[in-house]
Amino acid sequence: MGAYDEKKETCGTICLKYLLFTFNFLFWLAGGAVMAVGIWTLVEKSDYISLLQSSTYAASAYILILAGVIVMVTGVLGCCATFKEQRNLLRVYFVLLLCIFLMEILAGVLAYIYYQQLNEELKQNLKETMVQKYKQTDQDHITRAVDKLQQEFKCCGSNNSFDWRDSIWIRSSEAERRMVPDSCCKTPTELCGKRDHPSNIYKVEGGCITKLENFILEHLKIIGAVGIGIACVQIVGMVFTCCLYRSLKAEPY
Structure with missing residues (x-):
């Protein structure tokens, strides 16, 4: 009977090893995706990150x-x-899994928080950024971002094309009466x-x-879903790790 129990424990350990190995391979692939x-x-x-006042969006990506x-x-x-x-x-390995779990939950939480405050931030800062910094000295990155934004999304101005009437550049001689x-x-x-x-120009509602806003909201959904999704999968890995640890501990040396 004792020999049967020992064999049963050994088979259980082997199964756990292969389950954890499979998990780690998939986990490694998931890490590449993240x-x-x-x-x-x-x-x-x-x-587009340069047009945002808050660094939360970039912070989520860095995390x-x-x-x-x-x-x-x-992995x-x-x-x-x-x-x-x-x-x-x-x-x-378990401690690292736990740390990664917390980091990805943090990325998901940051994405969710920023999701809630994005509209207000854009209303307050986008127009000011566009009219104050476009074509100004040492603001080439802003100029590129604004031009790319207007062309890629087929829009003009923060709220509408009339916003450009307040632009420092448009009101200067450098604009050549644009x-x-x-x-x-x-x-x-x-x-x-x-x-x-x-x-001649884009006249887009809003x-x-x-x-x-729509672009970033969609992107935040991806960041949040990936972070929280992988974090949930890690719970399975931590359970497998605990089971294998206890199994190895129970076996005689």
């Missing part, structure tokens, strides 16, 4: 990148800990901004605020 989402947010859409790197390293460590059957490595930047034009050409007729 990191990719964070990098994509910062690289592909970094221009995901850091978590993704740690996840991939932890390798988890495989080593599993097959070497070392309880010390399993303890380290009424809006050339990036407002449906077919951008040099000095096309002199004519602000709807047939202006660029609505377009940018």
Whole structure:
């Protein structure tokens, strides 16, 4: 009977090892996906980040990148800990899983909080950023971001094209009598901004605020879903780790 129990415990340990190994492989792949989402947010859409007053949006992406790197390293460590059957490595692995879990929950919470305050921030700051900093000295990144925003989302001005009447650049001689930047034009050409007729420039209900807000809200949903989704999966890994740790502890040396 004792031999049967020992064999049963050994089979249980083997099953746990392979379950945890499978989890770690999938976890490693998930780490790459988390990191990719964070990098994509910062690289592909970094221009738009410069138009935001708060750094919460960027912070969520940085947290995901850091978590993704740690996840991939932890996945390798988890495989080593599993097959070497070392309880010390399993303890380290569990602590890292817990840290990553907290980081990804934090990224999800930050994304949710920023989701709630985004509309108010854009209303307060986007127009001021566009009219005060567009085409100004040492503000090339803002100029690029505004031009890209207006062309990519087919909009003109923060709320509407009339916002540009308050622009420091539009009111200067450098604008060469443009009424809006050339990036407002449906077919951008040099000095096309002199004519602000709807047939020439974008006239969008709600202006660029609505377009940018919808874009960022969708992106925040992705960041939040990825962070919280992977964090929930990690709970399974932590349960497997605890079970294997207890199983190894129960076996005779």
